[in-house]
Each structure stands twice: as structure tokens, then as C-alpha cells.
Amino acid sequence: xxxxxxxxxxxxGTCTPEQIVHMxxxxxxxxVALTDHDTVDGNxxxxxxxxxxxxxALAGVEISAEYVNPETGRAGDGEMHILGxxxxxxxxxxxxxxxxxxxxxxxxxxxxxxxxxLRELGLDISYDEVQRLADNNVVGRPHIAAxxxxxxxxxxxxxxFDRYLGRAAPAYVAKxxxxxxxxxxxxxxxxxxxxxxxPRMLGISSAEVLRDCVARLVEYGLAGIEVYYTVHLRxxxxxxxxxxRAFDLVMTGxxxxxxxxxPDIRLGTALGNLHVPDECLAQLLxxxxxxx
Ligand SMILES: [Zn+2]
Ligand SMILES: [Zn+2]
Numbered sequence: 320x321x322x323x324x325x326x327x328x329x330x331x332g333t334c335t336p337e338q339i340v341h342m343x344x345x346x347x348x349x350x351v352a353l354t355d356h357d358t359v360d361g362n363x364x365x366x367x368x369x370x371x372x373x374x375x376a377l378a379g380v381e382i383s384a385e386y387v388n389p390e391t392g393r394a395g396d397g398e399m400h401i402l403g404x405x406x407x408x409x410x411x412x413x414x415x416x417x418x419x420x421x422x423x424x425x426x427x428x429x430x431x432x433x434x435x436x437l438r439e440l441g442l443d444i445s446y447d448e449v450q451r452l453a454d455n456n457v458v459g460r461p462h463i464a465a466x467x468x469x470x471x472x473x474x475x476x477x478x479x480f481d482r483y484l485g486r487a488a489p490a491y492v493a494k495x496x497x498x499x500x501x502x503x504x505x506x507x508x509x510x511x512x513x514x515x516x517x518p519r520m521l522g523i524s525s526a527e528v529l530r531d532c533v534a535r536l537v538e539y540g541l542a543g544i545e546v547y548y549t550v551h552l553r554x555x556x557x558x559x560x561x562x563x564r565a566f567d568l569v570m571t572g573x574x575x576x577x578x579x580x581x582p583d584i585r586l587g588t589a590l591g592n593l594h595v596p597d598e599c600l601a602q603l604l605x606x607x608x609x610x611x
Contacts, residue, residue: 321350321600322587323377324402324516324573325544326580327365330355330381331457333578336365339586340376346587350375352573354402357382357422359413362438366408375600378408381516382502383422384496388522399499400516401536401546402571403506406607415509422604425495430458436490437463437483442472456580460484500539507540512606514543514571516607519555526558530565543605547572549589569602571595 325339326332334342343351351374353365362378369376381404386399405412434446446464452469453462464479473479483490506513515536523529533544546559547570558608563570568607572595576586583590 320348320574320587321352321569321595321597322348322373322573322596323350323352323379323404323603324354324381324548325351325576325586326355326381326578327361328578329358329361331577331580333580334576336562337368340365340368340372340374344372344374344587348374349597350377351586352377352379352600354379354381354404354573356380356558357419357426359416359419362405362408377600377603378405378412379403379511380405380416380419380506381420381566382506383496384499384502385496386499386521389528389608390523390525398494398496398598399502401499401502401506401541402514402516402526402543403509404512404514404543404571404603404607405509405511406604407510407515412509412511416505418505422496429494430460430463432492433460433463433484433490436492437467440489440499442467442470442483444470444472457562475542499536502547503536503539503541507542510607512542512569512603513540514545514569515541516545517548517550517575518544518559519548519551529558530562533562533566533568537568541566541568543569543603545572546570547593547595549574549584549593560576569599569606571599571603 327336337365353361361379365539366378384399386397414504431446437444449462452466464476467473467479503513522579544559544563574584574589
């Protein structure tokens with residue numbers, strides 16, 4: 320089996336790219352891919368470690384894109400994740416993916432903007448306090464809410480979101496991320512294979528709505544779908560396999576390993592129930608050869 324969805328300390332995991340390769344070797348995996356959030360910084364070391372260890376180690380990325388579920392109309396914080404795989408990793412690929420820095424910059428600026436708004440509203444709270452509380456995790460609004468709770472500005476995290484941080488509340492700052500077509504297009508133009516990550520996490524209940532969503536992404540250049548994922552039940556796997564057949568998509572899968580930041584998720588097997596067949600990696604590599 321293989322694992323085509325992992326995060327290193329270059330995004331929000333805790334292992335280095337080299338450690339992931341070594342763990343994959345020790346776990347007996349037949350291939351592994353690195354898919355850090357909105358950054359490709361770990362790929363060069365990852366690919367080199369794979370070559371040294373004699374293990375297929377595929378360069379990749381996971382890009383956050385905006386998503387509004389038409390069933391709920393929930394705009395703002397809805398996210399869709401698009402995985403990108405780059406078998407021909409080179410400095411040209413790195414250059415082509417430079418626009419990812421925009422997503423990272425926007426994310427880095429968002430939390431300080433929220434803190435500034437809270438201060439304008441008279442709440443004495445600093446970004447340092449929030450960062451300390453978040454420890455080495457990626458800072459998010461739940462950490463801001465926790466500091467507000469600790470300092471007695473609110474009586475619960477829910478109140479922090481209702482009165483200050485939630486959408487339409489006074490300290491709300493919208494996320495600035497890519498539209499799905501831009502994320503898919505960026506990967507395709509950089510010579511990669513774009514794959515819809517963990518479709519179940521989109522929260523779509525209707526098969527027709529998901530099908531329309533996939534159809535639209537295919538128009539932009541989507542070439543794969545993450546069929547195997549730890550929270551995908553048998554019925555989901557069947558549904559996603561059918562979509563893959565209908566739209567001629569590569570089927571992929573992976574654990575979403577984050578090291579100690581998601582301690583229950585193990586490389587390869589995730590919660591113990593994941594088995595991603597070698598064929599997924601073979602399909603992915605074959606697809607790239609065709610598109611080049
Ligand atoms: Zn994801
Ligand atoms: Zn992920």
C-alpha cells in the first residue's frame with residue numbers, strides 16, 4: 320500500500336520531510352507523497368530522501384480554495400482542498416507555484432487583523448498572547464476565542480464567536496484564498512495532477528450536487544479524486560469510485576498524517592482502517608506521462 324496525503328513541519332505537521340520518508344520505509348509502504356498546505360518548501364528534501372532510500376516519494380501540495388455549499392449557502396469560511404502531485408519535480412515547478420505565497424501571506428495577515436479589530440472594540444488582547452496559547456500549532460480563531468475566555472471578555476468560546484469572531488460579527492475578517500478554478504489551474508499549469516481532496520469534508524449530502532461540483536472542477540482541469548480517506552465509509556468510497564469512472568479521474572488516497580499534531584492518525588493506516596492500493600500511485604504517474 321501507499322500513502323499519498325501527508326504533512327510535514329513545512330506546514331502544520333511535526334515531522335521533517337526526510338522523517339516521513341524514513342517512516343514510510345519502516346512501515347513498509349511502497350510509495351509516499353508530501354502534500355503540505357499551500358507550500359512546496361519540503362518537496363526538494365522529500366524527493367531527495369526518497370531517491371536515497373529507494374522509495375517512490377512524490378512531490379505534492381494541498382491548496383485551500385473557497386467553497387460555498389449550495390445546499391447551505393454557507394459562504395465565507397467554507398473550504399475545498401485541492402491536492403496537486405508533481406512527478407517531474409524541478410526548479411521550474413517551484414517557480415510556477417510561486418503564487419501560493421499569496422495564500423500564505425493572506426493567512427498570516429488575517430489573525431493580526433482580527434486582533435486589531437478586537438482592540439478597536441476595547442478588548443485588551445495581543446497577538447503574542449494568542450501565539451503563546453496556540454503553542455506550535457497554526458494560529459486560528461479558536462485560539463483567539465480561548466484567550467478572550469481566559470481574560471474574562473466572554474463566558475464561552477461560542478459567545479466569542481457569536482459576539483465578535485463569527486461571520487457578520489464586528490471583528491470578522493474574511494479569508495482570502497483562491498477560487499477552486501485558480502487552485503486547479505495553477506496545479507495543471509505547473510505540470511501537476513490536480514485531485515479533489517477528501518470529498519466527504521465538503522459536507523455535501525446530495526449525490527447530484529457533488530457530481531455537479533466535480534463536473535465543474537473537471538472543466539478547470541481536475542484529473543483525480545481522493546477516494547480513500549479515513550472518514551470515508553464504504554458507501555462514500557463506492558460513490559467516489561463511480562465519479563472517478565464517470566469523469567475518467569485518477570483515484571488517490573492517503574492518511575492526512577500530521578505527526579504529533581494529529582496523534583491518532585498513523586502514516587499509511589490513519590485510524591487503522593485505511594488501505595490505499597499501490598495502483599493509486601501507478602495511476603497518478605501514468606496520468607502525468609499522458610498530460611506532458
Ligand atoms: Zn485537507
Ligand atoms: Zn491534508
